[in-house]
Ligand code: HEM
């Protein structure tokens with residue numbers, strides 16, 4: 001019998017991800033790939049004309065906070081819902097590799113927005129959520145800004161490596177057509193059986 005491969009709950013293992021998990025996964029995958037690219041690119045934006053670079057940094061921070069909230073929803077959803085077990089024939093090392101990869105992805109998904117927010121909260125500029133300045137939480141600190149900035153940078157490289165492994169694994173499963181990828185995609189509506197078609201006439 002299948003038991004869930006990454007089971008944080010005691011409920012029986014489902015056969016596919018729920019619609020909410022699929023939608024959150026797709027929105028976050030697109031959002032996080034964009035955010036990683038934006039973070040790497042924005043360092044090359046010049047400081048003139050005034051406001052250009054700050055505008056892109058503000059955009060990155062605002063999108064990062066939105067993603068952080070979605071990640072919180074996803075993590076809570078995951079803690080209360082079992083994920084489907086991998087196919088019975090899956091070798092043990094692949095089950096462990098998937099578990100470690102997913103745990104790393106979740107750890108990075110939490111560490112990225114938290115470290116980004118904390119790093120920015122220790123600068124002398126207020127963090128703006130789009131155009132809305134957030135209240136200052138504590139005094140500026142060059143040391144703490146550097147600590148959280150370093151965590152943000154190092155975690156971003158671990159995250160990019162884990163995402164690369166994850167996407168390669170998904171492509172490998174897609175080529176094998178072993179059903180692992182389809183359970184994270186919207187289900188196609190079942191074909192109408194011929195008998196039911198006849199009933200219409
Ligand atoms: C949601 C997930 C996030 C991802 C995937 C992400 C990704 C990145 C990446 C790849 C970089 C470039 C590497 C680096 O210079 O550190 C970066 C830089 C940066 N991020 Fe984020 N980020 C996220 C959230 C945030 C948040 C919420 C904030 C602040 C509220 C933030 C503030 C910054 C800042 C200020 C930099 C520039 C660091 C510097 O130049 O020293 N990030 N981010």
Ligand code: HEM
Nearest residue numbers: 006029032033078083098102105106163167170180181184
């Ligand atoms: C930044 C990008 C991405 C992140 C952070 C991410 C994160 C995750 C996480 C954490 C899981 C585990 C779900 C759980 O059990 O709770 C997962 C599952 C999955 N992801 Fe992604 N993902 C990303 C992009 C992608 C892409 C681009 C694809 C397809 C090419 C993909 C395909 C899958 C599949 C098929 C599963 C199900 C694996 C299984 O059932 O064991 N992911 N993803």
